[in-house]
Amino acid sequence: MLPAPLTSWFGKRGWALHPHQAEMLAQAAKPALLLVAPTGGGKTLAGFLPTLAELTEAPRPGLHTLYVSPLKALAADIKRNLTTPITEAVLPIRVEDRTGDTTATQKRRQRADPPHILLTTPESLAVMLSYEDAPRIFNGLQRVIVDEIHALAESKRGDQLMLGLARLQGLCPDLRRVGLSATVEDPAAIGRFLAAHPQPCEILTADPGPDPDIAMLDLPEAPPWAGGGGRYAIPQVLAAVKAHKTTLIFHNTRAQAEIFFHHLWLANDDGLPIGIHHGSLAREQRQKVEAAMAAGALRAIVCTGSLDLGIDWGDVDLVIQIGAPKNVKRLVQRIGRANHRCNAPSKARLVPANRFEVVECQAALAAVRDHDLDGDPRGRGPRDVLCQQILIVACAGPFDSETLYAEVTRAGPYADLTRPEFDACLAFCATGGYALRAYDRWQRLQQRPDGRWQLRDPRAARQVRMNIGTIQDSDTLKVRFRHSRGGPPLGEVEEAFAATLTPGDTFLIGGRTVRYEGLREMVVEVSRGDGRKPKLAVFSGTKFATSTQLSARILSMFQQADWPELPAHTAAWLALQRQVSALPEADRLLIESFPHDGRAHTCVYGFAGRNAMQTLGLLLTGRMEAMGLAPMGFVASDYAVLIWGLDPLTDPAPLFQGDNLRAGFETWLAGNAVMKRTFKASAVISGLIDRQTMGQRKSGRQATFSSDILYDTLQKYDPDHLLMQITREEALRGLVDFGRIEEMIARTRGRIDHRVLDRITPLAAPLLLEVGKVPVQGAAQDRLLASAADELLSAAGLA
Known part of the structure; x- marks a missing residue:
């Protein structure tokens, strides 16, 4: 199945094709292939073997295969690995990578003379598609390989990539797509994500190998x-x-x-x-x-x-x-x-x-x-990414809206996008929307007499390209040693953390303790730290929530008679919880109420993940405040929220009425910082706000200031603006995870076990030690101040 040079190379190494590698060669003509193979099983080589075989048998100039990975380092690693068979088998194939680390000179050369195999990332591909000469660059492209497709499918980067592949399919109708992954919980869903709608995707599953x-x-x-x-x-x-x-x-x-x-x-x-x-x-x-x-x-x-x-x-x-x-x-x-x-x-x-x-x-x-992988179902393609794609297409030249709509709906995540939804995104890109159409800076597209759309100012293409991408960088500042301004940075810390530092403070970065000296030109300058205990840099990054499937397994474990698989100390802890109260069940909501430290405490075991439980704490304390229960604060974990206040909860049922809970959530969300944070992210992705302008990156404070003004304006004058709709959608399924709260309510269906106890329970005790306790402002604080005042007056003999 392989040409002679590759067969000889395999023979010299004593290798034979794995069955899934041979199957990939046999199925190479299929329009879409998804290979699920274990780590170390040669799936990347399996993805490239048809390309190596085709280029060996019929050498030709120009780009043949595009490889897309979620990591720049992974693209560089694949380049090293591909070089070995190409060099040792003396194959007439040129391989190059194009990422954010590639020099401008190399990028220009690649556009003029593309290699046979180009290794890139979703963002770099989007930039390449924004150029007027994209049809020439990709002319003759035969295959696209998407590596670690599961990782891309879980984020907006994957949605952007699928829109890019739909664009490529229009330029190269015979384009074949290949997806590679070791961890796919729902191959059929990933297949629909990968394939050009409505084409099918062939799914190949390799022998998983020995259990770990x-x-x-x-x-x-x-x-x-x-x-x-x-x-x-x-x-x-x-x-x-x-x-x-x-x-x-x-x-x-x-x-x-x-x-x-x-x-x-x-x-x-x-x-x-x-x-x-x-x-x-x-x-x-x-x-x-x-x-x-x-x-x-x-x-x-x-x-x-x-x-x-x-x-x-x-x-x-x-x-x-x-x-x-x-x-x-x-x-x-x-x-x-x-x-x-x-x-x-x-x-x-x-x-x-x-x-x-x-x-x-x-x-x-x-x-x-049990080989039981978890993963939430994919949602619809987000519209802020679609807005960015429309601007990318406009950078490449005039376009027809009918043709672009047909192209977009061939991308799996946008297969069910309606024409009115598409037109709303197009109108937003053209004028900024109703409340912003009077401002010249958001007049970005115009319609020509022939009905096609184009950039109003061709010079805007450069600005669009500088802001392509869906990765939302946190508001960070570079950290450098004070006397090495031209030297490499040590890393980055969040602006909010840097604002808390005073000269002499120490913190950790890169495993070393450094001493803060000052802020100079948006750079945190440090010196080598002394032996004092350091502060900790508040690094950005995802704080993972326990998955729905894993939470279900934990709840199932709780129903066992005993737990021989657990250490004795943990089994005894769970047994004591069962003895003094109860263990949570999947189809019932366990709520405990007990006094502790002079306060009334309520613990709700929702098992909905940290973000959802944090949101639930905010909603429940709001309702308790309205009921006159004077909540003072709460703390949330992946599995529970613990609320404390002045008055005990006697009937928890009214707190969990589904319709009212959503209405309260919508009211709370409208004025919450979560909305502004989400709005900022969507405004940057959709192109309403630029993070970079003329090569200079705005500080996080500048971008936040701009987005906050826009948010307040739209909230007041155009609350149904497209970007406000997007913000509500993103907030619901992102930072606050309200969907998992609704899933919890649907799962328990009003079945509440309310245990009123005389002391804190074993399962609730660890929550009191959690960091991140949230105080609640309201009547409780006023009552405490009044009580303190009464005690003071009494002590002074004035009461």
């Missing part, structure tokens, strides 16, 4: 009741590192990775070479760590999701997950980093960061063993 060697790390002591850092397990983690060649130590947040690395290094008495890698570090520092990993020079790397995806980092033979993974699919992806070889079982150990995470980790391990 996964378990909890052996720990001599119980984890703490609260917290997320896993610091207590550092001696055992170090012992595991010493017993293996290279260990990846995954964390769910950058802040936790920094704290853990700091304490791991302090405990590293043997001086083992250990690195840290996450998205807030400077690119130069990340590349240095990556090079050391590839060379086998590091024994351990403390990391975050920046190393989740399919890069082969050399001799990794152990993965340690600190903290509950929150998502089974993410855990499987991370486990696959160890023993990145076909038919070699991956080895992973989990370290629960607190007592409840023991249960969650056990549920996740069971799900991995």
Whole structure:
């Protein structure tokens, strides 16, 4: 099935085609193929084999295959791996990458003389499609390979990519699409996402190979009741590192990775070479760590999701997950980093960061063993991304709206987009919408006499290109040593964190302690820190919520008679909860009320994930305030919200009436900072607000100031503006996760178990130790002040 040079190359290495690689060759003519193959199973080579075979048998100039990955580093890694067979088999094939790190000179040359295989990212592809010569660049393109398609399908980057592929399909009608992934929970859904609607997608599933060697790390002591850092397990983690060649130590947040690395290094008495890698570090520092990993020079790397995806980092033979993974699919992806070889079982150990995470980790391990991946159904394609796509198309030249609508609806996420919805996006791109049409800066498109649309000012194309993309950078500032202004940055910290610093403060970045010296030209200048305990940089990044499927597994575990799979301390904790109160059930809502520390407490076990439970806390305290119960504050976790106040709750049922809850939510949301934060993100993506202008990036405060003014204007004068509609949609399914609250209400159907107790319960106790308690302003605060005043007057003999 392979041409002679490739057959010879396989023979020299003693290799034979895996069945799924041979099947990919046999099915290469299909318009859409999705390959689900285990990590280390050669799926990337399987994706490229038809391209290598076709270019070997019939060499031709120009671009043949476009490879798209979610990571720049992954594109660079694939380039290195492809170079080996091409060089050793002496194939007439040129491979290049084009990402944000590619120089302007290289990009111009690639446009003039495209390579046979171009490796890129969704953002770079969108920029290329915005040029007038895009039809010439992509002329003759035969195949597109989308690697780690599951990761792209979960974000707006995937929606942008599918719109780009629909554009390419119009330029190259015979274009074939290939998707590659190791972790797909619903192959049919990903197939619909990948294929040009309404074409079908052929799904190939490879032999999954041996089950991974996964378990909890052996720990001599119980984890703490609260917290997320896993610091207590550092001696055992170090012992595991010493017993293996290279260990990846995954964390769910950058802040936790920094704290853990700091304490791991302090405990590293043997001086083992250990690195840290996450998205807030400077690119130069990340590349240095990556090079050391590839060379086998590091024994351990403390990391975050920046190393989740399919890069082969050399001799990794152990993965340690600190903290509950929150998502089974993410855990499987991370486990696959160890023993990145076909038919070699991956080895992973989990370290629960607190007592409840023991249960969650056990549920996740069971799900991995059952091959039960999780994932929420894909929603419709977001309209802010569509608005950006319309502007990208306009940059490439005049367009016909009928043709563009037909093109957009061939993209899977937008297959059910209505013509009125499309026209509303087009009108927004043209004028800014009703409330903004009087402002010249938002008059971006105009209709020609022949009915086609074009940019009102061709010079605007440059501005559009500078702001292409859907990744929302946090408002960050670069960090540099004070006397190395021209040197590489250490990384970035959030503007809000930098604003809290005063000269002399210390904080962690890149595993080192630095001392804040001052802010100069939007750069945080630091010096080497002393030995004092550092503050912690508030790094941006996702704070994961426990998935719906994992929560369901935990609730199912609670119904067991006993728990032999759990450590004795955790099993005894759950048994005590069952004895004094009850354990939560999937189809009933457990609510506990009890006094503690002179306050009335109510604990609601919703198991809807951290974002949803945080939102539920805000909604319930608002209702309790209206009922005169004087709530004072609350704290939320993935599984519960604990509210405290002055008066006890006697009847919780009115708090959970579905219709009223949504109405209260809409009212609360309209005036909440969440809406402004969501509006800002959608305004940037849709092109209403520029993050970069003439090569200069606005500060986060400038962008926020602009978006806040726009939001207040539209809220007052045009509340049904397209961008306000988009903002409400995005807020509902994003930051506040209201859909999971509604799912919780539908699941329990008003069945409430209200337990009134005389003391705090075992399951509620850890919540009192959680950080992030939210105070509630209102009557409770006024009553406390009045009480304090009465006591003062009485003590003074005036009452």
